[in-house]
Amino acid sequence: MNERRPLQAFTVGVLLLAAACSDQNELVAPTQPGSPSFQAAIQGTSDDPISLARAIPGFGGFYMDDRGTPVVYLKNAAERGNAERALAPFLRAQGLAASQLRVIPARYDWAQLERWFTQASSEVLAVPGGVFVDADEASNRVTIGVQRGASARIRGVVARLGIPQEAVVVRETEPIRLTATLRGKVRPVVGGLQINFPGLHPNVETFICSIGFNAVRSGQRSFITASHCTNHQGGVENTPYYQPLQTSTSPKIATEVSDPGYSRNKTGCPVGFRCRFSDASRAAYVSTTTSSLGKIAKTTGPNNGSVTINGSFSITAEGSASVGQAVGKVGRSSGWTTGKVTNTCVNVQVQDTDIVQLCQNIVTARSRAGDSGAAVFKGSSNVTLVGIYWGANLNENGVGTILAYSPISNIERELGALTTF
Amino acid sequence: MTLQIVLPDTVRSGEAVPITLRLTNSDRKPATAYLQGRPTAFDVIVTRRDGTPVWRRLEGAVVPAVLQVRSLAPGAVLEFHDTWPQRTNLGAAVGPGDYLVTGVLPTDPPAELRTRPARLRILP
Numbered sequence: 001m002n003e004r005r006p007l008q009a010f011t012v013g014v015l016l017l018a019a020a021c022s023d024q025n026e027l028v029a030p031t032q033p034g035s036p037s038f039q040a041a042i043q044g045t046s047d048d049p050i051s052l053a054r055a056i057p058g059f060g061g062f063y064m065d066d067r068g069t070p071v072v073y074l075k076n077a078a079e080r081g082n083a084e085r086a087l088a089p090f091l092r093a094q095g096l097a098a099s100q101l102r103v104i105p106a107r108y109d110w111a112q113l114e115r116w117f118t119q120a121s122s123e124v125l126a127v128p129g130g131v132f133v134d135a136d137e138a139s140n141r142v143t144i145g146v147q148r149g150a151s152a153r154i155r156g157v158v159a160r161l162g163i164p165q166e167a168v169v170v171r172e173t174e175p176i177r178l179t180a181t182l183r184g185k186v187r188p189v190v191g192g193l194q195i196n197f198p199g200l201h202p203n204v205e206t207f208i209c210s211i212g213f214n215a216v217r218s219g220q221r222s223f224i225t226a227s228h229c230t231n232h233q234g235g236v237e238n239t240p241y242y243q244p245l246q247t248s249t250s251p252k253i254a255t256e257v258s259d260p261g262y263s264r265n266k267t268g269c270p271v272g273f274r275c276r277f278s279d280a281s282r283a284a285y286v287s288t289t290t291s292s293l294g295k296i297a298k299t300t301g302p303n304n305g306s307v308t309i310n311g312s313f314s315i316t317a318e319g320s321a322s323v324g325q326a327v328g329k330v331g332r333s334s335g336w337t338t339g340k341v342t343n344t345c346v347n348v349q350v351q352d353t354d355i356v357q358l359c360q361n362i363v364t365a366r367s368r369a370g371d372s373g374a375a376v377f378k379g380s381s382n383v384t385l386v387g388i389y390w391g392a393n394l395n396e397n398g399v400g401t402i403l404a405y406s407p408i409s410n411i412e413r414e415l416g417a418l419t420t421f
Numbered sequence: 422m423t424l425q426i427v428l429p430d431t432v433r434s435g436e437a438v439p440i441t442l443r444l445t446n447s448d449r450k451p452a453t454a455y456l457q458g459r460p461t462a463f464d465v466i467v468t469r470r471d472g473t474p475v476w477r478r479l480e481g482a483v484v485p486a487v488l489q490v491r492s493l494a495p496g497a498v499l500e501f502h503d504t505w506p507q508r509t510n511l512g513a514a515v516g517p518g519d520y521l522v523t524g525v526l527p528t529d530p531p532a533e534l535r536t537r538p539a540r541l542r543i544l545p
Contacts, residue, residue, distance in 0.1 A: 199489075203492070204491060204492050204493075205489055205490065205491045205492070206489075206490045207459070207487050207488065207489055207490070208487070208488040208489075208490060209487055209488070226485070226486075226487070228459055228485045228487055229487055233459075279485075331486075333486075333488065333529075348483050349483070350483060350484075350485060351458065351462065351479065351482040351483060351484045352458075352460050352462075353460070367486055368486070368488075368529070369455075369456075369457035369458070369486055369487065369488040369489075369527070369529065370486065370487070370488035370529075371486045372485055372486040372487045372488075389486065390485060390486065391483045391484055391485045391486055392483065392484060392486050393479070393481065393482060393483060393484070394457065394462060394464070394479050394482070394484055394527050396464075396466070396477075396525070397533065398457065398525075398527030398528065398533045400484075400486060403486075404483055
C-alpha cells in the first residue's frame with residue numbers, strides 16, 4: 001500500500017494518534033515527522049487526487065497500482081472523461097497522460113465510504129483490539145485493522161452500526177505504537193534525552209549531550225548535565241539548550257545557571273592542573289517547558305543499543321556505588337548500558353586539557369559520544385541516583401568501554417543541595 | 422571527506438615526530454562531521470611494519486563524551502596536531518627502524534575516519 005497518497009495516511013494517522021493518546025504514558029509525545037505535509041493534504045491541494053475527483057458522480061477512490069498505473073473507481077464508466085479532466089493536474093505532475101488512467105467499477109461512492117469511515121472510527125477504536133480504520137481508496141471499501149482475536153468483536157460493532165458487512169474489510173494486524181526515542185522531542189522532559197547547544201561558533205559547530213536528571217534548586221526547575229556540555233567548561237555563560245535540536249520551530253527549553261569554575265587551589269589538585277570534584281552543571285527550564293521530576297527515560301533493555309523509549313526509571317533515592325556494584329546509565333547515543341564499578345574516588349585527567357576531575361568513579365560499561373551528562377544509577381525500576389556520566393576511554397573503534405562519572409555527593413557539593421525526586 | 426596524515430619520512434632517533442591529521446571536505450557540497458570529545462579527540466597509532474603495536478595516542482585516555490557536529494564548507498580543512506616522542510605507551514624508547522603510522526578520527530560509531538598507514542623511518 002505504499003503507493004497511497006498522503007490524505008489517507010493523514011486520516012489513518014490522526015485516528016491512530018487519537019487512539020494512542022488515550023493511553024499514552026507521560027513520556028510519549030513525539031513530534032510526528034512530516035506533519036506540515038499532512039496538514040496541507042487535508043486542506044485539499046492540486047496534488048491531492050481524492051480532492052480533485054471527489055465531485056465526480058460515482059467516484060469511489062483513486063490509487064496508483066504496483067506498476068505505477070493510475071486507477072480510478074467509478075460507478076459509471078461513462079464518467080471517465082470527467083475523471084480524466086479532474087485528475088489532469090495530478091497526472092501531469094506525475095508525468096502521466098490521462099489516457100493511462102484505468103477505470104474499474106466501484107461498488108460504493110467515496111462520500112458513502114467516508115460516512116461509514118467516520119461512523120466506524122469512533123466506535124471501532126474504542127473497542128479493545130481495534131487498531132485502525134481506513135476509507136480505503138485502493139479497495140473501495142472501509143478497511144479495519146484489528147489485533148489477532150478481535151475480528152468477531154469488531155464485526156459485531158460494524159453490524160450494530162448498520163454498515164453493510166460487504167463494505168468492510170476486517171484485517172488482522174499488529175498493534176501500532178507511537179515510537180519515541182531518546183533523540184526525539186519528548187515532553188515532559190525527563191533524564192536521558194538528547195539536548196543540543198550551539199557552542200561558541202554556532203555557524204560551524206553545535207554540540208549534543210544528554211540530560212542527566214531533573215532537579216529543583218531554590219525553587220527553580222532545572223536539569224543537571226555535564227559541565228563540558230556548556231559553552232565553556234567551568235563558568236556560567238547562559239548556554240541555551242534545545243531538545244532535541246535547535247531548529248527554527250524548536251524553542252529553547254533551558255538556560256545554564258550554575259557551573260562552578262575550575263581551580264588550581266582545590267585540595268588534591270595536581271600542580272599545573274585545574275580541578276573540580278564534578279563535571280556537572282545546572283540549567284533552569286524556561287516556564288513553558290514541562291519536566292518530570294524523578295524520571296529518567298527507560299529504553300527497551302540494557303546493553304541492546306536501543307534508544308527507543310519504553311517507560312521510565314523512577315528515582316527514589318540518592319546514594320553511592322561501591323566497587324563491584326552494578327550501575328546503569330541512559331544516554332542519547334548508546335541508550336541504557338550497565339556495568340560494574342571498578343574504581344572509586346579516582347583523579348582523572350581529561351585528554352588534551354589541563355583539567356583533572358577529582359574523586360571520580362570508574363565503571364566498565366559501553367558508551368558513545370553524545371552520552372555526556374547522562375545520569376548514573378543503581379537499580380532497574382525504582383533507582384538510586386549515584387552520579388553524572390561525563391567521559392570514557394575510546395577503543396580503536398571509537399567506542400567507550402570504561403566510563404567515568406561524578407558521584408552525586410560531589411555534584412551537590414559543587415552545585416548545592418538538589419531535590420531530585 | 423578525506424583524512425590524511427602528514428609526517429616526515431625519516432627522523433633521527435630520539436627526535437619527537439610531528440604528526441598532523443588533516444580532515445578535508447573534498448566534496449563540492451557542504452558536509453557534516455560528527456566528532457567526539459572537546460577538544461576533538463583524534464588518535465594516532467604507531468606499529469612496527471609487521472603490525473606489532475608500539476604506541477597509541479589515546480591509549481588510557483579519558484575523553485569527554487560530547488558529540489560535536491561540525492559543518493565543513495567545500496574545500497574546508499580541519500587539522501589536528503601532535504608529536505610522537507618515539508616512546509611506547511609504557512614510556513620505553515623505541516629504536517631505529519621502520520614504522521607505520523595511522524591516523525584515526527573517531528566519529529559517530531561505528532563510523533570512523535582512518536588514514537592509510539604512512540611509513541616512518543627512524544635513523545640511528
